[in-house]
Amino acid sequence: MHNKNNDLQTLLIKKKFKLAHRLHISIYVQGACLNVVVEIFWRTEKNMNEQKVLIVDRNSCVISTLCEYLSDELYDVFTARDGIAGFKTLRSEKIDLAVVDKDIRDLDAISLLTCLKVEQIQTPVLIMGGRERLELMERMLKLGAAGVLDKPIRKDKFLAKVKKYMPSQDWIKRSLESFLEAHYSDPGLNFDDLMAHFGFSRSHGCKLFKKHVGKTFSEKLREIRVAQAQRLIKEPSIFVYEIASACGFRASNRLREAFKTIHGMPPTEYRTKVMRGAIQSSSEDV
Incomplete structure (x- = not known):
């Protein structure tokens, strides 16, 4: 299991219960037994479906919300709270799609897109942000951003964009x-x-x-x-x-x-x- 932010641990536990229910696993609450049983199927699911989504946002609530949106989808979700951490993940993991806030810290979205271009990392990037700074968003698109997501983000539009830009499997x-x-x-x-x-x-x-x-x-x-x-x-x-x-x-x-x-x-x-x-x-x- 990949290291997630501490504030996402509760969400991950809920997600395992959802997976247990979806796979019709009998639930017996006996110490750590449930976690072990579900973990086996959790890893099996990810081995069969390795598409990876990276979410980069300084707001932990936004990250939790987007992870919840993806909880019923067959994706392996990575998270980062700043641009540098996001860039490191993009270099170390074969991320299939990155969802990045335009105002991330340490390494802003424009700098991140520039670094990806220099490193020849081909991961599609969706930029999150309002349309109030149209010139900035257009600049990001010219730098290679795949598309733009308006905030606040609606679940249906978010999932539609993810499926649209996610490489085929x-x-x-x-x-x-x-x-x-x-x-x-x-x-x-x-x-x-x-x-x-x-x-x-x-x-x-x-x-x-x-x-x-x-x-x-x-x-x-x-x-x-x-x-x-x-x-x-x-x-x-x-x-x-x-x-x-x-x-x-x-x-x-x-x-x-x-x-x-x-x-x-x-x-x-x-x-x-x-x-x-x-x-x-x-x-x-x-």
Whole structure:
């Protein structure tokens, strides 16, 4: 666990209770037992989702509020009370997004942006502040700030900005899809197998899968199985029932239904059209 400001310890404890509830962990208040159990899942969650947000503001209340806004999101939050501490964090950690107050101490926002430019640190930076000093804000944007957040900060606008400027997490999508691509031929494969592999509960896993893959588990598994069947269907010597079995379908009719849903025709018709040249045959087909 990273060192947080002392005034955030209570917030972090609350966040662990929220996580325990979200992962459906049974809560037994027996000394430090709860903290140990939740800590295991807390670290597991962060290992699976390592996007890091840095909040830099001299006001501890602002920091606490923004951390609370992010408490239900899958981010690892770092904090700093001044520009120098924030810059050190940006140099030592791979921060994905920094949210910085324009009036931070020791190293102001303009100087911080300048240092990041010199050090070639590519972290997107959102500047917090009012629009009363428009010239200053425009100068910060020219120095590379990704955007501006007006104070007081509303939760919905804050989360929208964070999601807009947060770099994509394609590696998580690849990890989830790689598991399906490695096990799609198992007709008994289900969502619980995926969650057991990554160590998540169903509720948390559904949220994670939908967020990064953009589809449900069943939809993505069907897509992968049909893609594999599409490659095999071009071989006239392989029977449809053999393709169905090889691709994880329990029966030929399951393959036909899934194939028609995606391609608008059953596999036998698709094969005929490929053989007649009506459909381009390519190893790149998905």
